Amino acid sequence: MNPTTQLFKGEVFFQNNLHLWVNRSSEDFTVPFHAHDFIEYCYVAEGKGFHHIERETFPVSKGLLFAIPVGFSHVFRPTSPDSLGNPLIVYNCLFDAHMVNQLAVVLQDPPILEHLTELQNSKSSYFSVFDRDGSIESLMQKLYREMSVPSIGSTTMLHTLLSQLVVTVYRQKYTEANKPDIQVANDFDQVIQYLEQHLHEAVTMSDLARISKWSIRHLQRMFQQHTGQSFGSFLQNLRIQKSCEFLRGSEHKISSIAELVGYRNIDSFNAVFKKIVGKAPTEYRKLYRS
Template sequence: MNRTTELFKSEAYLQNNLRLFVNRATEDFNVPFHSHEFIEYCYVAQGKGYHHIENETFPVHKGMLYVIPVGISHVFRPSTPGPAGEPLIVYNCLFDNYMVDRLSPILLDDPVQEHLKSLCGGNERSSASSYFNAFDRDGSIESIMQRLYREMSVPSIGSATMLLSLVSQLAITVYRLKYGDADKRSADAADFTNVIQYIGEHLSEPITLSDLSHISRWSIRHLQRLFQRHSGQSFGSYLQNARIHKSCELLRGSSRKVSVIAELVGYRDIDSFNAVFKKIVGQSPSEYRSLQGG
């Protein structure tokens, strides 16, 4: 649906030295569908309604946070017209690239700085797809918004410094909500590589999830999830396959006895080794070695 879009200019809202504006608004049907020359963080503090962004409509309720980049069109609407229903109340925090520059000495993490700069526009990442929402699971965003609103409404000594600190807290908290899980998965993947390496280097020894939990400092349950995520197998299946894979290498590349190879990959009982090897490879160790020309 094509809508008429009004442009909200920075000079109408960002009139202080920080070029920052924070308000607590009761949404109605009078505010026009609009875009703006600044970044907007919108937090739903009360009620239910709808958030129209570009050509999409999202139902909203308390705890939802939206980040609207420069140039993206949107508007909030309450669920029902008139005063009958519960009002839809939204905290809005507005700032532009001037504030982003002011935050640079505070925000020491490059990903957060780059994220804020992308919201200002001027690069390929700033597009209609760059708006996003997050949910305030623990009330931390609401607390920051309330403190921003109070500091903005009743300024006192140190307010400029406090506001800069609160905006940086808002940006970091929201960034963590949006991207923290992905960052954690990346860190998990890097650390899980060390777990896999440990297994490969200790195949001749008994290895349990409890051992790996102690080494990695992850819980056994989390390790089980990581094995499933990164290998598609349970820990037991992964370990069994790793041992048989290593035994195949030794059968091909050495003349050691099968019983010795079984011990080198962690099997103290030759019958158990033979049974597992045949189950996975489809041949006995001796047949495998013979077919490999060993």
């Protein structure tokens, strides 16, 4: 480890006997370049910036998750010191060797356990995956909520959610590495980007067929293959995820947020939001503000 690198120790974070800690932070220039004696999953939830790992620098934006093994030095930095309008928001999920041993009871797949052991023993390098379908962000949000507002069964729930996160990240890492048709995946990414940029509009499958040059039937298959959801279900979840970002990071009225993500009827927006998130938009905003 470089002598200018600080060592973050798990004993500072794991004060709840869980050997797990999850937070949501706005990155700045005060956190030092650091290594740690625990595994860390870092998920970029909002904004853009840079991730410095060892001797490399990676531009980062929403949807990237980095797995940092024990002993590897890293730090996030926003694009500029004046990033109040578009802060770099990162979820950090930390867990140590004790938690790896506890997860071994749940994780029955030897390759996944070996993968975790290699991260813990610094025998695996850092890596990143892209959250194509929002499943990683959803798990990070649930982990953060459960950690922030514990309730009956929270310990069990946290173990379950962390197990799901480990498996999801592992699947992303190895299915992406073995994916035969990268160009098709990249083309489909363009479709997703179009949706993200036009959430406020009434986007239809016909619109996507026109811009992608694929048939509607082929697009339906692509959504199932790449996201595990139908087009309608994926679009609905994408709109609610974006509305969560607005609720956390803006002062917009809820009616304005509903319009920004494509809902013209506030009652419909409230109903769908509560069904997916489990709380009404006003409750959700209060939870994160508190």
